[in-house]
Amino acid sequence: xxxxxxxxxxxxxxHSVRHQFSKxxxxxxxxxxxxxxxxxxxxxxxxxxxxxxxxxxxxxESDTDMVQVAxxxxxxxxxxxxxxxxxxxxxxxxxxxxxxxRVVRIATHVTEADISHEHIEAARKMGFxxxxxxxxxxxxxxxxxxxxxxxxxxxxxxxxxxxxSAGALLPDGVRQRVxxxxxxxxxxxxxxxxxxxxxAIGNSLAAIEAGATYIDGSLGGLGAGAGNTATEMLTTxxxxxxxxxxxxxxxxxxxxxxxxxxxxxxxxxxLPKTQDAMMLGYAGVYSSFMLHARRAAERFGVDxxxxxxxxxxxxxxxxxxxxxxxxxxxxAESK
Amino acid sequence: MEKVKVGIIGPxxxxxDLMIKISRNPFLELTCVVGIVESPGIKRARDMGVDASPxxxxxxxxxxxxxxxxxxxxxxxxxHIENAKRLRPAGIFTLDLTPAALGPFCVxxxxxxxxxxxxxxxxxxxxxxxxxxxxxxxxxxxxDVYYAETVSSLASLSxxxxxxxNIDEFTQTTRTALEKIGGADCARxxxxxxxxxxxxFMSNTIYCRVRNKDMDAITKACDDCLRTMxxxxxxxxxxxxxILKDPEDDIVMLIVEVEGQGDYLPMYAxxxxxxxxxxxxxxxxxxxxxxxxx
Numbered sequence: 001x002x003x004x005x006x007x008x009x010x011x012x013x014x015h016s017v018r019h020q021f022s023k024x025x026x027x028x029x030x031x032x033x034x035x036x037x038x039x040x041x042x043x044x045x046x047x048x049x050x051x052x053x054x055x056x057x058x059x060x061e062s063d064t065d066m067v068q069v070a071x072x073x074x075x076x077x078x079x080x081x082x083x084x085x086x087x088x089x090x091x092x093x094x095x096x097x098x099x100x101x102r103v104v105r106i107a108t109h110v111t112e113a114d115i116s117h118e119h120i121e122a123a124r125k126m127g128f129x130x131x132x133x134x135x136x137x138x139x140x141x142x143x144x145x146x147x148x149x150x151x152x153x154x155x156x157x158x159x160x161x162x163x164x165s166a167g168a169l170l171p172d173g174v175r176q177r178v179x180x181x182x183x184x185x186x187x188x189x190x191x192x193x194x195x196x197x198x199x200a201i202g203n204s205l206a207a208i209e210a211g212a213t214y215i216d217g218s219l220g221g222l223g224a225g226a227g228n229t230a231t232e233m234l235t236t237x238x239x240x241x242x243x244x245x246x247x248x249x250x251x252x253x254x255x256x257x258x259x260x261x262x263x264x265x266x267x268x269x270x271l272p273k274t275q276d277a278m279m280l281g282y283a284g285v286y287s288s289f290m291l292h293a294r295r296a297a298e299r300f301g302v303d304x305x306x307x308x309x310x311x312x313x314x315x316x317x318x319x320x321x322x323x324x325x326x327x328x329x330x331x332a333e334s335k
Numbered sequence: 336m337e338k339v340k341v342g343i344i345g346p347x348x349x350x351x352d353l354m355i356k357i358s359r360n361p362f363l364e365l366t367c368v369v370g371i372v373e374s375p376g377i378k379r380a381r382d383m384g385v386d387a388s389p390x391x392x393x394x395x396x397x398x399x400x401x402x403x404x405x406x407x408x409x410x411x412x413x414x415h416i417e418n419a420k421r422l423r424p425a426g427i428f429t430l431d432l433t434p435a436a437l438g439p440f441c442v443x444x445x446x447x448x449x450x451x452x453x454x455x456x457x458x459x460x461x462x463x464x465x466x467x468x469x470x471x472x473x474x475x476x477x478x479d480v481y482y483a484e485t486v487s488s489l490a491s492l493s494x495x496x497x498x499x500x501n502i503d504e505f506t507q508t509t510r511t512a513l514e515k516i517g518g519a520d521c522a523r524x525x526x527x528x529x530x531x532x533x534x535x536f537m538s539n540t541i542y543c544r545v546r547n548k549d550m551d552a553i554t555k556a557c558d559d560c561l562r563t564m565x566x567x568x569x570x571x572x573x574x575x576x577x578i579l580k581d582p583e584d585d586i587v588m589l590i591v592e593v594e595g596q597g598d599y600l601p602m603y604a605x606x607x608x609x610x611x612x613x614x615x616x617x618x619x620x621x622x623x624x625x626x627x628x629x
Contacts (some may be wrong), residue, residue, distance in 0.1 A: 053523060054484045054542035054586050086526040112491060114499045139530075246350040290493045 001242040003208060006040040006103075006216050007231050009260065010070070011082055013222035015046035017267045019059040025067045025263045026061075026332050028217070029072040032255030037247040038231070041077045042319045043070045046224060048082035048107065050142045052218035063092065064099045071100025078102045078129070090122045094263055094286075097126045100282035105161070106152075107133035110140045130212070131190065132157035138168040144179045149181050149304065159188045159214050164203065167196025167225055171206035178244040182211030190214030195221055195227045200229040201237055208243065219256040220271035232256055232275065249282075251306065279305050283312030292321045296328035308329050336363035339622035342395050342403045342427075344418055345385070345410035346376025348495065349432055349607060352599035353407050354380060362622035363615075366403055369395045392418045396425050400473045403626055406605035407619050411497055412504075419456065428621055429456035430614045434504050436460075440512050443616040444469035451622050461505050462606035463524060464512040465613045466539045466593055467570070471517030474577075475586060477552040478545035483519035485541050486511065488527045489507050490534035491602035502526060517594060519543070532582035537593040537605035538574060545584050553577050553587055561591070567616040568609050570594030570602075 010026055026043060033041055043066050045059045048069050051058040059066070063081075070079045071154030080103035081096045084212065093104060104123045106116045123130040132152030137145055149160040160220075162177045169177075174191065180302040181189045189206030193216065204215050217231030232253045238245050251273055261271055276290050293311070297304040310321075310327045341363050343350045350368070354376075357365045366386040368380035380387035388394040394533040397405065406422060407430045408415050415435040422429050431438060438456035441447060442465055451457055459465065474480055487509075499506055506524045513522035529535050545553070557577050564571045575589035593605030600607045 052546070053525065053527065054482075054580065054588075055486050055540070085502045086506065086528070090508060091503075109528065109530065112499075112528045113406070114496070115502045115528065118503060151420055 001213065002038060002246065003238055004214050005231060005245050005247060006042060006080060006214065006215050007038045007218060008042040008228060009033075009218040009222050009231070010066075011042040011044050011048075011080075011217075012046060012224055013218045014044065014059070015224040016222050016227070016269055017264055019045050020055050020267055021060065021066070021263075021331070023061055023065055026066055026069050027073045028259050029133070029255065029263070030070045030077070032251070032259040033219070035182060036251030036255055038077055038252070039246060040080050041069060041070060041074065042080040042082060042105070044081050047087060047095055048084045049088035051084070065214050065245055066096055067096050067099035067101045070269060082107055082133070083323055084108070084118055085119050085121055088307065092117060093119065093123055093128075094126065097128065102127075103131065103211070105131040105133040106127045106157070107135050110134045110137050110148055112146060113151040116152060120152060123317050124156040129157050130156060130211045130314060132160040133192070134161060135163045135165040135274045137162040137164055137177055138166055142176045145177050146180050146184055151183060154186055157187065159190050160185060161190035161192055161194040161214065164208070167174055169203060170197070170199065171202050174203045174206045175210045178207045178210035178212045184214065190212045190216070192216040194223065195226040195228065200227075201233055204229045204234060205237060205241070209306030215321060220261045222260065222269075230256070230274065234280050236278055240282060242324070253305075268282045274303060279308045283308045285312045285316065286318040287316070289321060289324060293324045293328075296324045299325070300328040300332040302328050302331040336361065337394075337626060338362055339405060340366040340369040340399070340403045341366050341405040341407065344369050344371070344392055344395065344406060345414065346374060346380060347409060347411040348600060350407070351376050351379055352611050353609060353614070354371035354385070354477045355598035356611055358383065358597050360615060360620050362626065363405070367399050369393050383431045384590075388418045389429060390614055392421050393561040396421055400425050406623055407614055407618070408432060423455050426606060428452070429458055430617055431458045432610060432614060434461070434501065434508055436508065440464070440516050441562065441617055442468045442512065442516050443567060443613050444560060445472045445516050446618060447617055449624075451534065452618070452624055457617060459610050459614050460512045461509045461525060462537070462610045463505070463532060463539065464516075465609045466537065466591060466606070467509070467524070467541050468512050469518040469560050469564055469590065470541050470557055470591065471472070471513050471522075471543060473556040474545065474553055475518035477556045478543070478547045478549060478587070480517070480519040480543045480545055481521070483513045483517055483522040483541060483542065484525070486512065486525045486527065487606070488529050488538045489536060489606050490537070490603045491528045492534050493537070493600070494528050494605055501622065517607060519553060534603035536573045536603050538611070539591045539593070541589045541591065543589055543590050544582070546585075548585050548587070550577065552578065557589060568593060568612045570596060570605055570608065592613070
């Protein structure tokens with residue numbers, strides 16, 4: 001089993017920067033993610049195609065420009081767009097296809113799937129890989145979510161997502177919904193989290209355990225509210241769980257810190273500093289090593305991550321902070 | 336007093352609500368209701384003492400060609416296109432409540448004039464169009480709207496399968512009306528379905544980007560417009576009087592809620608009520624013209 005991670009930094013993350021990503025920003029982020037092995041990259045206004053409005057805020061770039069620059073930049077990744085019936089229309093979808101989008105997620109409130117009929121059908125006809133996206137999944141019982149998901153499947157959706165738009169589900173609620181969809185549908189199931197209760201990664205894992213094979217992430221967790229599951233953390237966790245994602249861990253981490261962070265800093269946004277701590281969990285290393293390893297990394301000009309991973313490989317235990325300098329020195333010398 | 340005889344094609348939810356509204360109207364007399372199957376709507380019409388038939392538009396024309404002067408078509412876009420082929424030669428003034436839009440859009444608070452009444456048929460736009468274009472037109476007259484945007488939230492239970500299957504048509508028709516009838520240089524219309532229980536009243540947020548942000552003139556224009564709308568949609572009211580969304584910017588924002596009259600449709604279905612109320616207003620003016628009363 002492998003998991004297909006869709007990165008939505010440039011779509012859900014658009015909310016966090018008031019939809020002000022520029023074409024240059026999009027190109028550099030798509031390039032970084034594409035090289036790191038992300039296979040689906042979603043771009044656009046946070047509210048999807050034609051979301052640029054008084055009501056939701058105006059984008060810096062047009063939908064077409066955003067999709068076009070992303071599609072031209074990506075070598076391997078497919079570019080996705082989001083469409084909310086009632087906001088975006090079939091002609092908007094056609095423009096996105098013409099600009100190079102090849103995946104679409106058609107999103108409705110969890111009880112209103114029938115308004116997606118014409119859009120899912122039209123998307124399939126155009127040739128899109130078409131995903132049904134049931135938002136606010138916490139507002140409906142699992143049986144109701146299934147009923148609505150079945151509608152999307154019958155219209156032609158190739159994947160259906162349970163989308164925790166409010167970040168309100170607990171792992172049990174995720175498991176129940178995803179498991180029922182997995183059992184009763186004949187198409188793959190996806191899950192999209194928000195970290196509002198600090199459960200994004202746990203819920204994503206619960207979804208995978210329950211059978212989801214499509215999971216959303218965003219660099220640094222950039223996204224509406226407390227953000228989404230951080231793509232780099234999802235990659236880390238799944239690597240530890242021996243579940244392949246096709247994403248290069250350091251590559252995706254570096255895209256977050258070296259590409260995304262400078263872009264959003266200029267727009268007044270800072271990502272939570274979780275990567276250094278994440279590496280402790282990844283390597284299974286004593287938590288107080290973090291600050292010492294950072295200082296050692298700085299002292300010898302080496303990659304913090306390599307120090308932590310080496311410490312983990314050597315089985316360092318609590319109290320052996322002194323080893324970090326030794327390791328850092330060795331890494332520096334081996335360069 | 337003499338009344339003008341009217342008919343209804345399509346005794347579904349909209350049609351049954353129209354039956355009640357017509358029965359209250361001093362100028363209109365419901366004479367015939369037709370559908371294409373025996374249905375609760377047909378039965379309701381018979382219970383009201385009205386001739387009703389499942390034999391469709393042909394029955395109505397055969398029996399009432401010279402009596403009925405006004406027909407409400409509450410079928411579907413497809414249905415109306417067929418019905419219009421029979422109604423036009425018969426010379427029956429038709430109020431099209433479907434999205435077919437063969438005739439010109441009519442929003443009573445904006446463009447219900449003598450010329451409109453001379454058309455063979457007029458189209459009722461959409462419920463959102465009936466609720467929002469009057470305000471856009473009012474603001475445009477005093478402030479020159481270069482971009483209008485409306486967000487209509489409807490109770491899930493009030494959006495029937497026809498609306499749901501054709502939501503693009505709904506937003507695009509509304510958008511066209513905001514431009515053509517509202518006078519905005521360009522426009523967007525958004526629709527949101529909300530399943531909350533108890534059901535929400537229809538709510539319409541109207542944004543207008545204006546060239547002349549004279550808020551006194553804009554507020555007065557909107558207040559006047561609301562009074563006009565209330566003369567035929569009594570449950571129409573502000574949830575927010577016009578404000579500048581941001582004092583530095585040029586976006587005027589207001590919110591209009593529509594509570595239905597609770598005739599056949601529940602009170603929350605203000606969206607269905609407003610389109611029916613607008614059609615009744617047009618029919619009433621047409622009837623007055625026929626009767627020669629002021």
